[in-house]
Amino acid sequence: MTKQEQIRQRVVQLIRQLGVGEAIPSERRLSTDLGVSRLTLRAALDELVREGYLVRRHGSGTFVSEPKIAQQLTLTSFTEDMRRRGMVADSRTISLENVHAGPQVARALNISPADRVFQIRRLRLADGEPMALETLHVPVSLVPGLTAPQLEHASWYELLEDRYNVVIASGLQTIEPTVTNEEESELLHVPLHSPAFLFERTSQTPGGRTVEYVRSIYRGDRYRLVAELSQRREPSVTPLAIGERG
Amino acid sequence: MTKQEQIRQRVVQLIRQLGVGEAIPSERRLSTDLGVSRLTLRAALDELVREGYLVRRHGSGTFVSEPKIAQQLTLTSFTEDMRRRGMVADSRTISLENVHAGPQVARALNISPADRVFQIRRLRLADGEPMALETLHVPVSLVPGLTAPQLEHASWYELLEDRYNVVIASGLQTIEPTVTNEEESELLHVPLHSPAFLFERTSQTPGGRTVEYVRSIYRGDRYRLVAELSQRREPSVTPLAIGERG
DNA sequence: TGACACCAATGGTCTTGACCATCGGCCGAG
DNA sequence: CTCGGCCGATGGTCAAGACCATTGGTGTCA
The missing domain is CATH 3.40.1410.10 (Chorismate lyase-like)
Known part of the structure; x- marks a missing residue:
């Protein structure tokens, strides 16, 4: 298992302990706490953001987002x-x-x-x-x-x-x-x-x-x-x- | 426009000049040719891979894939x-x-x-x-x-x-x-x-x-x-x- | 008291450098 | 000639650091 996958799981656990709208620790903080570079930490967060678990706010923090029950789709202009x-x-x-x-x-x-x-x-x-x-x-x-x-x-x-x-x-x-x-x-x-x-x-x-x-x-x-279709076992996003x- | 976006467009143009199944230059080669770090180059390629433009083969190269172009959506039976x-x-x-x-x-x-x-x-x-x-x-x-x-x-x-x-x-x-x-x-x-x-x-x-x-x-x-549509500024997810x- | 400027903290981007894992061709041994 | 191992090139992952852009609070000044 790659480090990024391990980090992902750690963060997912963290997310489960937090409520919707709550902020996770800053990237710099998390990366040192988990003992990985910020790059690796960000790669894991990127994935979770793409899947809709997290929302980033520049200058503010990264927050647990609404659970997007079923499916998702990206629409661009x-x-x-x-x-x-x-x-x-x-x-x-x-x-x-x-x-x-x-x-x-x-x-x-x-x-x-x-x-x-x-x-x-x-x-x-x-x-x-x-x-x-x-x-x-x-x-x-x-x-x-x-x-x-x-x-x-x-x-x-x-x-x-x-x-x-x-x-x-x-x-x-x-x-x-x-x-x-x-x-x-x-x-x-x-x-x-x-x-x-x-x-x-x-x-x-x-x-x-x-x-x-x-x-x-x-x-x-x-x-x-x-x-x-991606058959992810989890909340399937x-x-x-x-x-x-x- | 960020460097990654510029690189993305350059690579898209490159892809258009190649046929399906052809290999693009190696990551190291491309990154030096385009004057960016390999990581930045990879970030751009990652996106194109996610969207289905490219296919990576470990130890072999990165190839132009079938034009299934863009996007995804989750479906149920x-x-x-x-x-x-x-x-x-x-x-x-x-x-x-x-x-x-x-x-x-x-x-x-x-x-x-x-x-x-x-x-x-x-x-x-x-x-x-x-x-x-x-x-x-x-x-x-x-x-x-x-x-x-x-x-x-x-x-x-x-x-x-x-x-x-x-x-x-x-x-x-x-x-x-x-x-x-x-x-x-x-x-x-x-x-x-x-x-x-x-x-x-x-x-x-x-x-x-x-x-x-x-x-x-x-x-x-x-x-x-x-x-x-749930908000989201740029990446418009x-x-x-x-x-x-x- | 209010408005404005500043500043610290955060996420966003990018570089350089390194090592690992896999593939495929080359070359030598049989 | 054939088989097998070696090795170079490629993608995969990670580190440490730097700087930018945005946000939001704090402190100052009018």
Whole structure:
């Protein structure tokens, strides 16, 4: 058994003795206490962080996280997702309108149907090729003065955080199969009624306020999800990400 | 951008110039060529290995792997999945045949096309309603004497483990959108060309032998995937679960 | 009393250097 | 010619140390 595995077990035992949210000793402290280098200690912690047992907070400490009962999946933003593949992510804003929320969007955003929202339609491109069509709804009150050019080359989430001081804390995304309609087919350059993924996502602030409601159509011929089953005996957690057709 | 991220991109570019199965330069060579320490180089490679771009072979080298690109997600069996929702899972075996593997199945199972496999088609029911159509391929040599009645009321994986002493250690599943054909539509009680999920899964023993190749069509109108995003700034990790239409 | 600046502690990253474990080819013995 | 052992190259692991970036408290100054 490698030292890293031994350390992992020691730390897991430590975690079990602590409650959710409690901090484990600092890395420097732990590494000396357990008699290993900080590097080895960090390698063990890295694994536990990836599996969701621990959460790191820069400048603060490392904390025991919520037990993530079943499964896990990593979602990255479209921009980051593409960048990691060495592809150039880009987006073209098709429209930006200030409209009434209406019943469906109001329910998703948990606001009044009469409230105003920006409805933004964007085409997401990878290496210049259309990959997804995204319709974003966000309350006007949260991002007053939002304009199309701001969206062009900055990440939407960076824009939210830097300019409007809005931080996303959690979200829920559903994925279902669908087929493209006329408009979607044309924008995505696929035949009518092509299989596609429909992603719907809402995101919340730490205070629980819903910031956005996003509806995305992803080309089924270029995008697929890959699930890796790892049969770990323990609380069976697993990493995850979104992939593209090979 | 951190050095590790820069290195990662450099290596990704390198990978693109190589074919599947080709070796990348050794770690020591790469680290000096790229002007970083071996540890930093390894950290970048580690990530690419985790994501499936590269395969390491101790004493031999590091090789470009099949482009299974990216990500992972944890899955439960249909039976367990339904049980978690408080629904009654059942299955109807439509056919069980002893056939030659053929090229596609042989490749998935990593056996010879002439080898014999059981091809089992099952309709998966939840509370009596058809939810998915599953086509299962498993080498006859692994489960000699398998009969249809055995499949009716026991979990397939329990049967494997208890009766045939075959344990599943890992697996890979891809998910893509599709539409139903005539046969699928009829069996699933949905209109022709209805949106559906196509799941393809292979499962391996701890020894690396592929046990099964499963191709499943899930009704898109009754099944959806739910991904719960829990915050996390950069590495943007996310818990996930599999759900059904609310 | 309040706001601001500072600073210690923490996690994040990276380097240099070392030794172990495994693989596969080379070369010598038979 | 064949077999077997040796050895170089590779990946696997670990140490000790250094510096950066962020956080959060503390102390000072207005």
